[in-house]
Amino acid sequence: MIIKASGLTKRFGNQTALDKISFEIGQGQIFGFLGPSGSGKTTTINILTGQLLATEGSAEIFGKASQELTSEDLSKIGIVSDTSGFYEKMTLYKNMLVYAKFYGVSRERVDELLRSVGIYESKNKPAKNLSTGMKQRMLLARALINQPQVLFLDEPTSGLDPSTSRIIHDLLLELKAKGTTIFLTTHDMHEATLLCDHLALLHQGKLVETGSPTGLIKKYYTDKKVVVTYQDGSTKEIIYNALRTLETPAIETIHSCEPTLEDIFITLTGGKLNV
Structure with missing residues (x-):
């Protein structure tokens, strides 16, 4: 594994920013770390990259403890965050x-x-x-100037227009194809669905769910309903198994009612991601 967190906990005084989170990321994966602002995403990056010490647990990159990373190790890492400065x-x-x-x-x-x-x-x-x-x-x-093996991106498309976001998305997929491991924090569920191989949902410092985007959607798609739109403009919500009994000539479109990642997060936490 390129990145590994085990029982990672971080406390600032009486406040627990991270509470025993664990995950592993393999080479060439885009790992989505999803949660609203203040949920602990940036703190996790800072610990993984050795900028901050964990209160409990361990963090590793390249099989080495994050706090023991050498300058040679760091030269293989790229970071973009909201604190990245420039002249x-x-x-x-x-x-x-x-x-x-x-x-x-x-x-x-x-x-x-x-x-x-x-x-x-x-x-x-x-x-x-x-x-x-x-x-x-x-x-x-x-x-990317040092051709990093691991790239940490903290909300890289936050506040950007759709066309600019697409340019960045295309570049990230090119990097993934070349074997770059990407740790992506975001609260954009559409972005996560498009890009990520695996993701973790973070809420108030705790991991509430992990899995692939399609795997999570399938897991929480329990109602198995679809919306049928007819040629006269009317619509009807029916269970999936009832499709075989419909007369197809009058049907214009059929849309699945499967949940989005945002829906799943709200189901698990009662809160929204884009805050």
Whole structure:
């Protein structure tokens, strides 16, 4: 396993941010860590990457305890979070070159990365003048500059428009195909369904459910109902097994009533994810 958490617990004074959470992530997987703001997602990343010590339990990357990661280990990791900073008065390109020099990366590699996230044409703009979407893509390109084996993304598409989010999604799927392991925190259920091989639902520091998106939807699809729309515009909700008795010529569409990940989270916790 590339990433492993066992009984991970973190307390800040009397507040428990994480409560005995455990999971494993294999190479080339996109692992979705889902929960509302304040549920412990960022704290988990900070512990996994050795920036924060757990109160109890253990965290490992590359088979090594997170607090024992060396500079060589860290050079195999990329991170994009809401605390990722950049030099506002420098151009986008110069921001990238600072990191390129640090990792001994060529300008050609920088150009390739900027093109891959669709911001090469804006490379000479001061970073402070970039749109929110461009800043996010710059930070993602910067996190990829060292060709990391593990990529931590903390809400990478939060606040972005759909077209920009799609660019990032396509890039993440390309990285996955090349064997990159991606730890993705999000409260966007559609994003998680599209991208993730496996996911964990986090609520108030506790894992309330784990599994693949399709596996969880199948598990909680207990009513087995569909909505039938007829050619006259009327609709009818029926149980799935009753489909065989319907007269098909009058039917326009049939839609499954299976739950979304958001529905499942609300069922388990009574709360919403997008808060």
